[in-house]
Amino acid sequence: ILNVEQSPQSLHVQEGDSTNFTCSFPSSNFYALHWYRWETAKSPEALFVMTLNGDEKKKGRISATLNTKEGYSYLYIKGSQPEDSATYLCAFGKGDYKLSFGAGTTVTVRA
Amino acid sequence: GAVVSQHPSRVICKSGTSVKIECRSLDFQATTMFWYRQFPKQSLMLMATSNEGSKATYEQGVEKDKFLINHASLTLSTLTVTSAHPEDSSFYICSAKDISGYNEQFFGPGTRLTVL
Numbered sequence: 001i002l003n004v005e006q007s008p009q010s011l012h013v014q015e016g017d018s019t020n021f022t023c024s025f026p027s028s029n030f031y032a033l034h035w036y037r038w039e040t041a042k043s044p045e046a047l048f049v050m051t052l053n054g055d056e057k058k059k060g061r062i063s064a065t066l067n068t069k070e071g072y073s074y075l076y077i078k079g080s081q082p083e084d085s086a087t088y089l090c091a092f093g094k095g096d097y098k099l100s101f102g103a104g105t106t107v108t109v110r111a
Numbered sequence: 112g113a114v115v116s117q118h119p120s121r122v123i124c125k126s127g128t129s130v131k132i133e134c135r136s137l138d139f140q141a142t143t144m145f146w147y148r149q150f151p152k153q154s155l156m157l158m159a160t161s162n163e164g165s166k167a168t169y170e171q172g173v174e175k176d177k178f179l180i181n182h183a184s185l186t187l188s189t190l191t192v193t194s195a196h197p198e199d200s201s202f203y204i205c206s207a208k209d210i211s212g213y214n215e216q217f218f219g220p221g222t223r224l225t226v227l
Contacts, residue, residue, distance in 0.1 A: 004154070031214075032214050034214075034215075034216070036218070041220065042220055043115060043217075043218045043219055043220045043221075044204075044218040046113075046215055046216070046217065049214050049215055051214070089154075089155070091155075093214065097143065097145075097160075097208055097214070097216070098145070098157055098160065099145070099155075099157065099206075099216065100157070101147075101154040101155040101156075102154055103152070103153060103154040104154070
């Protein structure tokens with residue numbers, strides 16, 4: 001079992017504020033780092049797949065960075081909106097396509 | 112695109128009965144599907160990898176005779192929890208890897224199983 005940790009476990013953000021949270025993962029045998037957004041009663045939605053050290057990806061107001069040498073990734077939400085409320089999962093992938101998930105960071109955006 | 116459905120979304124059964132959960136890729140072909148389980152406040156844990164036309168491979172500690180997996184076509188994998196017991200109550204979720212995709216996995220909405 002690979003140790004993938006996300007922090008914080010949950011956070012509350014005021015609408016309009018920006019926030020970020022962390023995923024840490026093993027720095028050896030790295031293949032890919034996945035970010036998913038998971039709303040209640042829906043399927044986890046793929047946000048990013050990151051493979052290269054130094055990668056930065058952006059989708060609307062959400063962006064992510066990757067440091068494979070030290071084993072961490074940050075997810076940023078700029079100008080949070082109520083619809084950003086969800087649990088954000090990261091998953092560490094090896095070359096066999098199997099994913100090891102963190103427990104998630106639950107974001108609640110207050111209007 | 113890349114939609115995965117899962118059925119049923121919720122099931123309650125009596126101890127000792129078997130329950131089948133279906134995972135379908137609706138608009139793409141998936142040679143590989145994955146089955147995960149999630150206990151409250153814990154992360155998704157990979158149970159097994161389902162390969163079309165061949166036997167599933169199970170993660171350490173997962174009983175293959177208890178969790179039967181069949182992947183009969185490029186769009187359907189099933190997980191059958193046999194002789195279910197209350198400790199099998201959990202959230203089960205599948206994902207599918209597109210046959211042509213690079214590394215991405217697409218998830219179903221999950222199935223909540225409660226064994227009385």
